[in-house]
Amino acid sequence: MRVIGHVAVNVFKESVRDKVLYSLVAFAALLIGVAYLIGQLTAGQDVKIIKDLGLAAIATFGLLIAVFIGIGLVWKEVDRRSIYSLLSKPIRRHEFILGKYAGLSLTLIVNVAIMTLAFYAVLAYMNTQFSEASRSVWPAPATDPGMLRAIGLIVVELLLVTAIALFFSTFSSPLLSAGLTFGLWVIGHFNADLRNFEAVVESKTAAYLARGLYYVLPNFAAFDIKTQVVNALPVAPSYLAATTAYGLVYISFLLVGAVVIFSRRDFK
Amino acid sequence: MSGRPGCPGVALAVMATLMAAVIGLQAVHERGGGPPASDAPEFLYVRSPEAMRRLALSYQSLVADLYWIRAVQHYGGTRLSANPDKRYELLYPLLDLTTTLEPRFNVAYLFGSLFLAESPPGGPGRPDLAIALLDRGLRAQPSKWEFAQAIGFVHYWWRHDYEQAAEWFTRAAKFPNAPFWLTTLAATTLAEGGSRGSSRILWEQFARSAETEALRNEAVRRLQQLDAMDQMDRLRQMVDAYRQRGGALPSGWIDLVRAGYLRALPADPAGTPYVLQDGAVMLGRGSRLFPLPIEPQRLVH
Structure with a gap:
């Protein structure tokens, strides 16, 4: 466990050295810039749009970090041949993989946490720009803590994307890993269509295949409750728990797969 | 080719000169009136709300916001344009896309219906589309009395059909949480529909129940x-x-x-x-x- 921790901390330090946290500056600049400019364009929907934009930006910045760092986690060590010196140390292969995953997860969580703080700060400022009468008709307060539910599921989604990227990076090139990870992420949003495929095709085989894919492929659409929280719609705690559990089990599956593949790889 | 780094001061001076040249050329460009005028109409690349809903992946709300901003700009831009033949051809498709991507975008229904119903040249003069939009809102949120009130409103103000208006106000009054004054409004509409006094009551109530500052400002106008x-x-x-x-x-x-x-x-x-x-x-x-x-x-x- 200690070894995993060491690897994780190193991944985190490396991502800081690689200026990943610069994304936070871009995020803050985007939100503040839009908050400043948007007033005249939206017919009174500023706060709603900042909420939508903030949540979407947290998800997008996180997604880009998860994919583009995730795909290089293993590949970089192989490419730089540092994998040989690493594996000659008392680090077992599964510790290496899990440590890498934990490190990137830590980077993502820190990123999302800071972005969330900036997001709430911008919303708190915007809150002061409206009269009490305007605020009274909003579906939820500007700094509604209920939005943390959506951010929580975004974190689980990002951890899942990281696991997918890491899984692919154990056996393929960065370009292919990025393509496959993005591909799965996109397909994962069409899960409902796969489920209802039998309504649009006559072939029973195709329908069964689509149904099979529906169960097997990651259901990314399930993690998206941004619209619900912005509109202050109820989201049952049981839904949050079940979706989080789904994400964690899927992550475990991918990490086991990544460990198995990486353990069998021959680096001679 | 030498790998020796040059003097940073010189590089900065070159960059500053080039940026000054860019700004100067942009000013020349501006004085020239920008690119040659084009009479190409505004274009909507994706008209199918269903296709856009899929393309938007998990960004449906954000894409809905962008279409809403575009609808507001399209309406405002066309309304303020010097062109005597004001067409608002993209208004309904944009509102349709907005509300399909986010069926709970209440302001898009309420404000959008005002835009659509407004008579030319201030709007496209399509109360039928305004009612269709509100009707969709009502289907998406069947307990939203404001949409039923707004349908009555379109019948009253733009169609001058006071019986239909009164019927919709009565229907709105029966919704759970509907304000008591809707019943009075329905009765007033039937008795005095078309009078300036009843129109004033209508807009005053609209201002009182407006969900946003912009809607309230419209009622004040x-x-x-x-x-x-x-x-x-x-x-x-x-x-x-x-x-x-x-x-x-x-x-x-x-x-x-x-x-x-x-x-x-x-x-x-x-x-x-x-x-x-x-x-x-x-x-x-x-x-x-x-x-x-x-x-x-x-x-x-």
């Missing part, structure tokens, strides 16, 4: 239009009185001031002076209250 209509009626009476007394039409407001009918040049509630031309009293075209609505006729039973 409408109330100011009604005030302007009252003021213009009084001004017409003064013009008539002046003509009967002197036998000639006043050449301008100054004649009425000199004759003691007015203390100062009359301005509408938005602050723009009224126009007096050949004895006719009109709203200034530059006024934000222009054009005034076609006044509903009183329902005759």
Whole structure:
């Protein structure tokens, strides 16, 4: 466990050295810039749009970090041949993989946490720009803590994307890993269509295949409750728990797969 | 080729010079009036809301926001354009996309219906589409009495169909959490539909229940239009009185001031002076209250 921790901390330090946290500056600049400019364009929907934009930006910045760092986690060590010196140390292969995953997860969580703080700060400022009468008709307060539910599921989604990227990076090139990870992420949003495929095709085989894919492929659409929280719609705690559990089990599956593949790889 | 780094001061000076050149060329470009004028119409690449809903992945709300901003800009831009043939061709498709991507975008239904119903040149004059949009909103949120009220409103203000309006106000009153005044509004509409007084009550209630500052401002603008209509009626009476007394039409407001009918040049509630031309009293075209609505006729039973 200690070894995993060491690897994780190193991944985190490396991502800081690689200026990943610069994304936070871009995020803050985007939100503040839009908050400043948007007033005249939206017919009174500023706060709603900042909420939508903030949540979407947290998800997008996180997604880009998860994919583009995730795909290089293993590949970089192989490419730089540092994998040989690493594996000659008392680090077992599964510790290496899990440590890498934990490190990137830590980077993502820190990123999302800071972005969330900036997001709430911008919303708190915007809150002061409206009269009490305007605020009274909003579906939820500007700094509604209920939005943390959506951010929580975004974190689980990002951890899942990281696991997918890491899984692919154990056996393929960065370009292919990025393509496959993005591909799965996109397909994962069409899960409902796969489920209802039998309504649009006559072939029973195709329908069964689509149904099979529906169960097997990651259901990314399930993690998206941004619209619900912005509109202050109820989201049952049981839904949050079940979706989080789904994400964690899927992550475990991918990490086991990544460990198995990486353990069998021959680096001679 | 030497790998030795050059003097950073020189590089910065070169960069500053180049940036100054870019700014200068941009200014030349601006003075030239920008790119040659194009008469290409505004274009909507994806018209199918269902296709866009899929393409938007997990960004449906954000894409809905972008379409909403585009709808507001399209409406405002067309309304303010100098083109006499104002078309609002993209307005309904944009609102359709917005509300399909986010079926709970309440302002898009409420404000969008006002945009759609507005008579030309202030809008496309499509109360039918306004009602269709609100009807979709009602299907998406069946407990939202505001949509039923807004449908009644479109029937009242733009279709001048007071029976339908009263029916929708009555229907809205039966929704859970509907305010008590909807029942009164329905009764007033049936009894006095078309009168300026009942129109005023309607907009006052609209302002009171408005979900956003922008909707409230729109209601205030409408109330100011009604005030302007009252003021213009009084001004017409003064013009008539002046003509009967002197036998000639006043050449301008100054004649009425000199004759003691007015203390100062009359301005509408938005602050723009009224126009007096050949004895006719009109709203200034530059006024934000222009054009005034076609006044509903009183329902005759």
